[in-house]
Amino acid sequence: MEAFTILAQEADKAAAAASSAGFAYGLAAIGPGIGIGYLVGKSVEAMARQPEAAGMVRTTMFLGIAFTEALALIGFVVFILIGL
Amino acid sequence: MLRAVVTYGSTGPEVFLSAEGEEGYSSYKYEDCSIIPEGKDPQESIESLEECDPGPSPIMPEAKELYWGAGAFIVFALLMRFFLYPRLRKSMDARYESIRSSHAEADQARAEARGEVATYEAALAEVKAEAAARIDAARATLESERSVQITEVNGRIAARREAAAAASVSAHQAARGEIGTAVASVASRTVELATGTSPDPVAVSRVVDEIMSSGVSS
Amino acid sequence: MLALEFPPINEILRWQDVFPSFNKIAIIAVAAALVGTVIFLIAGNADGSKAPRGIRNFAEAIVEFIEGQIIMPTMGRDGLGWTPFMLSMFSFIYLCNVPGIIPIIQMPATARMAIPLFLSLLVWVVFIGVGFKHQGLGYLKSSLFPPGVPAALYILVTPIEFISTFLVRPFSLTVRLFANMLAGHILLVTFALLTEELVQGGNIALIPVGILPFFMLVFLTAFEVLVAFLQAYIFTILAAVYIGGAAHPEH
Numbered sequence: 075m076e077a078f079t080i081l082a083q084e085a086d087k088a089a090a091a092a093s094s095a096g097f098a099y100g101l102a103a104i105g106p107g108i109g110i111g112y113l114v115g116k117s118v119e120a121m122a123r124q125p126e127a128a129g130m131v132r133t134t135m136f137l138g139i140a141f142t143e144a145l146a147l148i149g150f151v152v153f154i155l156i157g158l
Numbered sequence: 159m160l161r162a163v164v165t166y167g168s169t170g171p172e173v174f175l176s177a178e179g180e181e182g183y184s185s186y187k188y189e190d191c192s193i194i195p196e197g198k199d200p201q202e203s204i205e206s207l208e209e210c211d212p213g214p215s216p217i218m219p220e221a222k223e224l225y226w227g228a229g230a231f232i233v234f235a236l237l238m239r240f241f242l243y244p245r246l247r248k249s250m251d252a253r254y255e256s257i258r259s260s261h262a263e264a265d266q267a268r269a270e271a272r273g274e275v276a277t278y279e280a281a282l283a284e285v286k287a288e289a290a291a292r293i294d295a296a297r298a299t300l301e302s303e304r305s306v307q308i309t310e311v312n313g314r315i316a317a318r319r320e321a322a323a324a325a326s327v328s329a330h331q332a333a334r335g336e337i338g339t340a341v342a343s344v345a346s347r348t349v350e351l352a353t354g355t356s357p358d359p360v361a362v363s364r365v366v367d368e369i370m371s372s373g374v375s376s
Numbered sequence: 377m378l379a380l381e382f383p384p385i386n387e388i389l390r391w392q393d394v395f396p397s398f399n400k401i402a403i404i405a406v407a408a409a410l411v412g413t414v415i416f417l418i419a420g421n422a423d424g425s426k427a428p429r430g431i432r433n434f435a436e437a438i439v440e441f442i443e444g445q446i447i448m449p450t451m452g453r454d455g456l457g458w459t460p461f462m463l464s465m466f467s468f469i470y471l472c473n474v475p476g477i478i479p480i481i482q483m484p485a486t487a488r489m490a491i492p493l494f495l496s497l498l499v500w501v502v503f504i505g506v507g508f509k510h511q512g513l514g515y516l517k518s519s520l521f522p523p524g525v526p527a528a529l530y531i532l533v534t535p536i537e538f539i540s541t542f543l544v545r546p547f548s549l550t551v552r553l554f555a556n557m558l559a560g561h562i563l564l565v566t567f568a569l570l571t572e573e574l575v576q577g578g579n580i581a582l583i584p585v586g587i588l589p590f591f592m593l594v595f596l597t598a599f600e601v602l603v604a605f606l607q608a609y610i611f612t613i614l615a616a617v618y619i620g621g622a623a624h625p626e627h
Binding site for chain 2: 385386389390397398399401402406408409412413416417419420424426435436439459460461463464465467468472485488489491493494495498558
Binding site for chain 3: 129130133136137139140141143144147148150151154157
């Protein structure tokens, strides 16, 4: 066996890496997806209730989205790192 | 060393064994790379596609990009801080200031104009009152003069009317006398022709008078 | 079956060097600085006493956006001195993002790690520097030992605060910009490849189907315009939040 370099295993490893990368990204996207949906929904509600505060609500909403989204983006970076 | 190359063909996995240096030891050549590295023969066989230029890592920062990006940003930020932004800001502030001052000027001008309008209206009211007073006075003078003149003219008209009435009465009397004389002479002539004697002129004229006055009345 | 071969991510990002140590990303970065300079130069040269028009109007709109939407809500009136810094950061990031959708160039310079990393390290250095300048060593105290926490909890809170303030901030700032732009770039590549494969794949029946990914490509290109602006805005407003927070501790 030592005499062989078995490329098939290499290929298996690459396939496993690719699918686990996909899983990593998919799982990382769930939480932020729910979070951003909730956040934007609440912000729209707040803006509808108090249109005069819409500017402040929007700024805060973007900040919140930025923080929430970071998790999904870290998942994306992990996806690239594993997938390579 | 032997190498086993496993590929997935149409009939399932195919295993291909080859020794180092043999034909088919590797299934890849440089021409299989998406970009053929410079200075390489496309037909030269390589162990795997890893030997092509792998391209930059998607995660690791590259020094040259870091230097150029940082240099470009620093130059841009310094230009912005010391040159571009102050110029823009200065003229923006100057414009805002001029807008603000012209607003104030406009307010002041409006207030001044309002004051002038008020003075003008006061003067106008004064003049109007004076004009009304003068008109009233003139009207009163006119009225009195007119009544004086009317009475004078009326008096004159009455005098003339009386004179005219007297003149017409006298003319009437004169005409009547002449007609009486003419009728008397005609009557006396007629009597003379008929009787051969001339009647008493006094009686004739009396008769004529009687007849004329009764004839006129009857 | 489609013979769709998606290239590895490295290949999407590979560009031949123009000359050693100067590649496409460097061109875009230099061009971004140049375009920004030219825009503000023209705006500065225009007659400022009349109502602004054209490029000057555009530049003044950006300045007022930075002041009204980024600095005033986060740093307040004291932060207006940071306008040139925020203005150049916003313009630079936007002008680096937007080549991602300009035909022929089609590469956001921020989809590579270098520029976001540099900018967030700069913001990191600046906000820590501002913290020490405004509060001295009290900055460490107010950021690591937030007031109003029971003393026993500091064992738990202080490491978390340290990690989140001094380590996660620059990291998340970098990754947010970089990953957003890279993801957008990969999406565009995916749909462009799919369109090309369907239309030129040799199967006539699949050519009409190629319209679908093409429409998706057009839609995503329009979406990337928004993303380019939004990421520049978010990066700048987070920088403003960090700097403002360092200058004035939370009460």
